[in-house]
Amino acid sequence: MVLRGRVNTIGFAQELFAHRPISHVGLGADHIYALSDPDLIWESFAGMDAITTRTRLWQRARVVFGNGLFMSEGAEHRRNRALVQPTFSPRRIRSYADQMVDAAESLDRRWQHAYARGRTDINIGSEMSAITLDVVGRTLFGVDLIRQAPDIAEAVTRLLTVFRMTVSPIGDLLVRVPSPARTNALAALTRLDEVVDRAIADKRAQLAAGTSADDMLSVLIEARDPQTGQGMSDAQIRDEVTTIILAGHETTATALSWTLLELANNPEVLLRAQREWDSFGADHRFSFGDYRSLPYTQALLHESIRRHPPVWLLGRRVTEDVELGGYEIPAGSGLLACQLFMHNDPTHWRAPTRFDPTRWLDDDGAFDERNARPHPGAFFPFGFASRRCLGDRFALLEGALLLASIGRDWHVVPSRPGVVRPATSITMRPDNGIPARLAPRR
Template sequence: MQPLTMVLGQGLLTSSGELHRRQRRLMQPLFHHQRIFEYGETFAAIADARAARWRNGQRLDIHDEMIEMTLAMVTKTLFDVDVDADTDSDIVAVIRAAISENTVAARKALHTGFELLERLPLPSARRRRETRQALDRVVYDLIERRRREGAEGRDLLSLLLSARDADSGDGMDDSQVRDETLTIMLAGHETTANALTWTFHLLGQHPEVAEALHAELDGVLAGRRPTVADLPRLPFTDAVLSESMRLYPPVWAMSRYLVEDRVVGGYPLPAGSTLLLSQWVVHRDEKWWPEPERFDPARWLGDRVDPDRPRYAYFPFGGGPHQCIGNSFARTEGVLALATISRHWTFEPVPGLKIAPEPLVTLRPRDGLPMTIRRHG
């Protein structure tokens, strides 16, 4: 993760030690369930608006659609910026350009020598630097504006500026707010977009599961837009997303650096070792997941749930002190978007087109995900 500091600075994703612990304490209240409840209407409204642009029988790249949709969700909840509003068009243009250029950089950051190449006067490196600088100017301008207004808004940026350490009473300086803001924006929208993309891919491959999903949505929602209050009554919808993230975890592998000697699985490992933990592999362990390659959302329901399955047989959001702080935010966003879209639409695969995952920092379809959409009901 360390090369990502070039883009994200020292946000929660890339920091460690005392800095990470302090930031975690400061930011945890931002993701309290009541806060997330307040954002639910925004998630569903944006998903509804996105799907309203589609036409029956149209072929779309679903991954592009999900990227645009989750970008709209994160800019609205983070900055209170509307991607479709003329008044916010300049800000949105800067955000789009920075994400486009630096998402590529985040993937290439894993390659040996990337940091050196970024310092060379190459056109691609120069574009990335320029878009990052433009994004920084926008973010610092928004920070200054929120501070001037007293940070009284309900957007996440205002809440970041208002956060105070319970012991010292200190808040974050502008640089740290910038790092956490970019971490939420750049990391948050990509992972949720990937999760939804693979979910629609799997539903297209398994029409019997899609039929069961529509039956639940028709019975509970009767065509109306879902709310957070509906989530407990949509267990199969939630299970569809869980099973999709089992087979196609948005982050397919992660690492942990040992700061002391430890014995792991009977093997003595010295301090300084790096452990690679792969969700892709663990989520396919036959010991805990019968028929592991099968897309079977019902395995998450009722007596199909294995009570002996260990906690980390499934960890799409990581675990421990560095578990994704926005996991409840992302799950709520994902289930509401899935329910909102699926109540009116079904997705058909393009015949003969092979979809392959691209395992870089996140797991996305290598060449996008073209699908034909059909109106449901």
């Protein structure tokens, strides 16, 4: 499978993770250890944070992310993370809710327009990608990226292709060898850099003129290292912006796409979700305050992320010799943990193949993650420790508000719901994005 370039596939992962609690593959001089025991996963990914780095596969993605959070390591990563973190403080996230709902309303207008002209066919993956990109644009820059800056939207879409290319099994070659795809990709990167540089310059001028804004870019520009009082350079801000755009866009789009598919495949789940959304009234505009009153929607999203984790495989490289579960792991080895495998493992989950949001609810119907009692090493959609997703609360709020707004007003009916296969790179998307038909609910 390695020789056939199938390392990044579910089939390869299944082979590896079937051997408990740990299995080993030698790839030339490299050693890779696949962990399928939650205690070992927790012990290494959470507990050995200080002596692990990104894998070599990820190093290739530097061409896309520059020196943003995804790529930096050690003290530099800690410093940068502390600078970026305020962008995702609870107060800030609260303030992004309005922009998330603005994006949902813009999608609703677009769909109504199309529906009125008899255009009812959509592709769920593309639509969800467009709306999450819209949310990222509005929250980062304070603008409707798709309408006001279609070139950024275009550059980001192209960049996603480069990103998938770099982390594919033959990514090393694709990144180095000249090809039309590589030329297009580099042009997209340059274009995005130019646009983001201009946005930074404009925002700095606005802030200098005393105009305050509530977007992420302003927070990044104003962030200061508490020890040195220093802010980030424009180049660093640009890398963090690119990282946030790419990290926050496809992952959430993927989660929403799988959720819409599961709703179509589970009519009783759809009915209960619709009851929750309808209880707000047809003309209600959803807001941050509604999040707590959407327990079933929160449970639905968690169940979707459990069954179909958008990030499905995590890797680390140990920088020292370590011992794990009685095995000696030499410095330089790779460790793998697979969300897809652990989230669906019958040893840790009751009826794991059943799509059942109620496992996340307590007896009073309130959302409570502890109700499903996941071992932290058996449920890790957002990763671990110092590398844990910075946008987790952002994504859950966004997911709930978008699902409620879209689901209250529209039936989204996949054309062939039974035959959707996952396509894997860093994320696990529905292959071909799920063709579907739209119908208004009222």
